[in-house]
Amino acid sequence: MRYKAPRGTNDITPDRSWQWQALEQRFRDCCRLHGFREIRTPIFEETELFTRSIGEETDIVSKEMYTFEDRSGRSLTLRPESTAPIVRAWVEHSLGAEGLPTKLFYIYSVFRYERPQAGRYRQHHQFGVEVIGSDDPTLDAEIIGMAARFLTDAGAAPFFLKINSTGVPESRRAFVQALKESVEPFVRELCPSCQTRYEKNPLRMLDCKEERCRELTREVPHLVDYLDVESAEHFAKVREGLEALGLEYEVDHRLVRGFDYYTRTVFEFQTDALGAQNTVCGGGRYDGLVEQIGGPPTPAFGFGMGVERLLLVLEARGALKGGEPAPDVFLVRVGERAQVAGLALADRLRRQGFACEMDYGGRSMKAQMKKAGKSGARFALILGEDELAAGQVTARDMLAQQQWRLPLEGCPEMMRDYLQTPESQTIGTI
């Protein structure tokens, strides 16, 4: 039997994992710059946490969750998104007691039972942040700007920022009412799924990709025209903030998101590099969720970013040049006596901070040199009978194609010194 990774999952092999590490590090740095601290929560939660917060009628809850019973009959679910678990942890541990707002970031894998496609997997990874405890509109703008900065610095540009406001539950109810009334005359002409949406989740009709539906709903009311006074003011301030940050954006009246808990600001960063999966980052405000999960009434804002999608974009943009980090030195051991002596030398090199690689099995010197060259190491250190007899080691600068004999004892320190000389820095690639 030859096993395969389950459908929709991916192995991140060593030839690619350095890209993940670099991107994760960049995200961590960005978060630190903005005052965020990391949170990690369990990979599964009580099922009800998700059904209640995301919404029973959403696709995610109704058909995409990995739900199972454990041995005691509890219903558990692999997290299909990360906001609800983090809010749950925030409430459970009274993190707000440290002072508001709480600024958290996370690097999570999330799980949805969907049909796999480029940029869409059953297990995928998200970078994200949640700010719990402020309804300040400049916060919305700041966090959107943070995502934009991160995407730009990572090399994902160009991308497009779209925003909208879904108001508060009362204003949304008024809008949904108006929307249904305006669509009512031609419901039967809409696509089958929109006819279902009309009944179950009317907002999503706005998001339909069918040409016919878009045509029919062209004259439909806009969310922003139904906002309550405070939400309208909030939205105006958010826009003002985005402009102050010099961010280009578009108000997309059709932008609605797949979770029920969003209020007021919603936004997406879209790209043209991904085909059908054009959203690389999405988020917004969820002022009612904390209370719904059992905490005090607390406003909050956050976003999630798809790591696999982001890497696909970066690849398309040619932003993944460079390569795996190479070892500093490659130790070539020639002859029987050099095997153990080399083992000790490698240890000393590593204690000096040199990443040291070597070959095993006593292969020919040529084979080892070949491997040294391929490793990308700046130095090959050669330890053979001659060197051992003289208490020395041969150091070859693979770039400069020069080599010296160094005393075995002081070798790591001398290499360190050599690397600090100007001429060692100016050697170009040969």
Place this chain on the structure above:
RNA sequence: GCGGGUGUAGCUCAGUUGGUCAGAGCGCCAGGUUGUGGCCCUGGAGGCCGGGAGUUCAAGUCUCCUCACUCGCCCCA
């Protein structure tokens, strides 16, 4: 869940109307002078031709089923 495409060595792919079709390049391993890489040359290892069933004297090559990947739909990151 619904459509279209693809599936041959680690990787990228050739394989004519079913009958030496199991191949190439790269990679890997070993040699090409005695202790020195990147170029070149030679040799070698490595494939139930995604899996299963069927048609046939004979199937990577045809049919069906299945699995996986892929492009759309749905949904989302």
